[in-house]
Amino acid sequence: MKAMIINSFGDSSVFNQVELPTPEVISGSVLIKVAATSVNPVDYKIRNGTHPNLAPAFPAILHGDVAGTIIAVGEGVDGFKVGDEVYGCAGGLPSIQGALADFMLADARLIAPKPKTLSFEHAAALPLVTLTAWEGLFEKVRELKGRKVLIHAATGGVGHIAIQLAKWAGAEVYATASTSEKQEIAKKLGAKDTINYKQESVADYVERITNGQGFDVVFDTIGGENIERSFEAAAHYGEVISIQSGGKESYALGAMHGKSLSLHFVFMLLPMLRNADRQRHGEILRKVAGLVDAGQLKPLVDSKHFTFAEVGAAHDYLESGKATGKVVLRK
């Protein structure tokens, strides 16, 4: 099969198209004919060597997110058959090769039937970011219904999904963005009001939107100083979700203590990395497909599309910060 691989860490030019043996299906797994994948920040951070401990062995096939069609089913796999259209986040990590190839061997517990109403490309945009938002909002936070929830980076991968999931769960959703165009998108996704964080201070928007009381839940998707800004934006007894600890060496926690806050970190790769609790991700993706097909959730996909051979350019584009929503790649 053809695969886009890396043989060393480096800039986006390290990708090479090579011929590799097609994986054989094994017990508990399915072989997927890959139709589409998407880029997540962790993918270019693995590629550039920021997280060598998260990289598959060389020659490494990167990317977790996949959508495609099952062409072989391993022993002991229930609920899937050849020809099923599926999606999931299922590789691109140590011991499990990724989606940037003609075929991907995937643990059947990690995948689910693709939403019927989505193309492969749009389905491939969802898994990693939706699982991340889901874990934060539904497995960590104590209550969403009726609460004021602030989502940072409204049109980012996790942000645009978190807006929709929080809204679906009955929260009153607010979102930050850097331009008026992105603020409009956030409103269409379900935000009651939006904040241009380049033009309005935390104190000002906390005053304007919450009468100075703060938000019950703040979803930081950026890390670094934005975690401390999230403490500032949170109400007493509030909850902050973060998915990025790496932006600063260390964090002052006095403001957290002073407001009796909770901080929840989400590290969505754990079931893959630990080979533990993987069926939970398949189950969530089944529910997500139901929400998508019911019109409650849709991926925001950047208008610029890429082929697998253009993965380097796709990485550069996402890393540039110019993309709106997810950057997807089709075969």
Next chain:
Amino acid sequence: MKAMIINSFGDSSVFNQVELPTPEVISGSVLIKVAATSVNPVDYKIRNGTHPNLAPAFPAILHGDVAGTIIAVGEGVDGFKVGDEVYGCAGGLPSIQGALADFMLADARLIAPKPKTLSFEHAAALPLVTLTAWEGLFEKVRELKGRKVLIHAATGGVGHIAIQLAKWAGAEVYATASTSEKQEIAKKLGAKDTINYKQESVADYVERITNGQGFDVVFDTIGGENIERSFEAAAHYGEVISIQSGGKESYALGAMHGKSLSLHFVFMLLPMLRNADRQRHGEILRKVAGLVDAGQLKPLVDSKHFTFAEVGAAHDYLESGKATGKVVLRK
């Protein structure tokens, strides 16, 4: 009335006994004839000037914890009458004078009928630490039943209560202590097993007690490096409760992220400081009195007792770290 006051921040010699006007009862409050109080670390930190923003105006009457008898009931107060024996944590902060006096004016929402089976001294040992442990375990943590819970500083004020409350809630409780005597006390309070943290590393006791999996919930009562040790002791997806952010300037959060942990800070003084949600504390103390009278919870009180005139010595004794459980003062 006689009161032990401070007119400046300083060491334990700053206390002076003076004559002050007895407070007049006001709407929403009760006047308590004080029988006993207890020392909490925040009291000596207010006295020594560590937290000037938490101090009442000079001449300042410190101490939040109180037990005594109601001698006057303000307008609009339901559920209390003259002669009722009550307990609570109700002052020693800006705008609300404390318990180190013959009489204390207390917001009726903050207090509750004293447990019938306890003396005033033992009742006065409970409020601040029990409210702290309760908020951490029951208002922050997602689930306790059947989960492995590690309590740091088993015979400390918050620690000895947290052991009993977690056990009552169905958790499997473990506790750290510095001596074999304190380990024995922890077992009597309900700990299934104990750890001498001076003799066993985090990695070793995580291996011994949890087969290397970590604890589902860790209650840090110490702060500083013990917060990072608590991250180390926690299981993936675990929860750490802390009541002390001040031990270090800043904290590395990578280990928290890597395990998808939650960190909950508890700042029990907030209802008093903000004059918000105070009735919640009275309600918790009613439930606590029920638990005490049902034999499910008891205060651990150091054998050394002090009078109000000896409050300086009581502060020094608690601060020395030599006390076991709470240090109480009787009139």
